[in-house]
Amino acid sequence: MTAISELRVNGDRLWGRLEEMARIGATPAGGVHRLALSDEDRRARDLFRAWAGSLGLAVSVDGIGNMFARREGPEGTGAPAESRPPLVLGSHLDSQPTGGRFDGPLGVLAALEVVETLEEHGVRTARPIEVVNWTNEEGARFPPAMMGSGVFSARFDLADALGATDPDGMTVSDAIDRIGYRGALPVGGRPIAAALELHIEQGPILEEDGCEIGVVTGVQGARWFDLAIVGEEAHAGSTPMSRRTDPVAALGRFLVDVNRRVERDFAPHGRLTFGVLAAEPASRNTVPGRVTVSVDLRHPDDATLDDMEDALREAATDACLERGAAWRLDDVWRSPPVRFSGRCIDAVRAAADLCGYSSMPMVAGAGHDSVHTNDVAPTGMIFVPCEGGISHNEAENITPAQAEAGANVLLHAALRLVEPTPADMLSAPTNQPGGAA
Template structure:
């Protein structure tokens, strides 16, 4: 079904994933390999060893980002890059991030096996602390590379035990000398499991990722008055939890009104004082709004602010809305997206356009170089969980699309 003379070795890709998964393996079949722990160091050692075995030149920058380079015929050209991360959540799976790194390595191995040289060099990146489960900010390595925050901010970050990124990089031997970023990258591709249920539900093998949802995070404080639950008549209550319940419905309603890409979530809700016979006097809650279109996300933001005013007036409470974080919607590069779409089509793979609702290193990279992503299904849409799973043939298919897209961008020398 393929028009390409090259195809990756799916068994080798799968075996590499399973070998890496032994480092930090958990009882339920997942992984706990937190960023910059000794286990992360062992994972880095294993993968960079494979990279060197594949003839790649490995360099490490001052934040521990790893770049393995395969020379092009014209090595002065900026590289076509792919990559992801190998750090995990505390109860992470075997594929989140790791697939993107090892798919990139498999592309290089495949080109080596076939004796194919590209015009431009190729690079495979391993980004530091993508998950953000030990250190914040999240997507740390790519964020500094893209200039979203400073190297010093990242190096000074500390975990719950007070250990710094700077010291932990030294401890595992990955405090490199190269500057972080500031060099040209021709293009960036990232292969990833979807981390959601859409591809599986639609029976598609490849997700052609057209961009990422924008995100707005809020903290909301609703203040009423604590009063005795028995003697206080309903009409004169200032029930903070009742008011908050209307805000929960507002968040969900705003998302439902902006389909198909609207998202709305209240992930935390804490009532004070938390006694069964006391009317709640204060509620602290979070809100999360997302959409792929910036103008629509702005309207969703305005709708939430109006809902806060309306609820405050209707229930005689005070509502304070605090902005916590804002990520703009990020459209990916049309040419690179087209190469992913063409790669799937040329191999006869069932594919569909999709947007990512999760953060990825590709979102930051899109601000400094043309970027695209390739999604493959994961079982039941489950990720950030030890039972995360994916089918070997789907992983192989996505890697073949990555191969085609990278070679199309980098150019095949002598072809």
């Protein structure tokens, strides 16, 4: 007999599945191209469904394509399924156009490994566990990102999500039907007991600190804006520099000023990104009359985000006054900071300690499906390091040991949230799904 505390996942099996999944949409540079609701996504979904079915899990699909592979709790309770809210474990299988092999699939396949480990050892849990594959987490083909979990949590409207289009004009609705993954299950509207997501960090902090596990306490807030600076079009050759109302010159001062303010006043957690810049009329020999730039502000504290937004507006005012230009800042999207459940945070921390892994608390810098599940259930996240902090890149990489460590922490955090039955001892391992309890 084996103590529950000694239970560990099969790291070789997990790594094998990660490698097999990575062959779907594999790129020559070692990454994956597996956009949401594409043929490659369909093949990944089919493989996940086959693996779940081999474990005797009941797979259901909802109206936005979210997949749930359910392992029931104790048999013979007589309680209807809706009265036994599950613990949900998982992430996503879609990728960026030139994405990595682990962003998303690690969370789905580690959750599947957790369930298979419980099956092998005959451990029944006090409530069901569902392994989830959320639809269109990346948002690379269909905006917005985190779509499936957003509809599930009622943050997004189902009709709006189904009507979203890709650059070729195909709707989400048509794409789901084309790959055969519009399910009959209603989207959301049912209780879940808690949710846990394992993910690569997508940043350098864990690796730089030599730490094995990130205990994610929340996700930083984000605010998106479009800034337009308006000047006056003029001839590039005949208009003296002193006579120009040049919006590009105003933008140059603004970029330098606001970057300096964020680095000085909002370190170390403040983030500022200008991703898209454009000048009009985009003629080589014309002083532009208008420039636009996208702005991405992030910080884990909402009040500090207010201060960062104020600094943004002050920098725009100062830069445009100097050049006689006008400016306008349009709101695009706001996502408040997220604080995860204390119970889930404690479960992850305790699981890392139990398994002997070093851990540290941290705030997620990127958005994840857990942002949305946190709206409807206690939620937690686990991070493992990724090489060089590189993600959304074909060079994204982790080691088999890091994948195994994350899955072991996911296993024991899950067991703390869903008490096993019996709670003290395990039967001898079995290779048959649903072994003796």
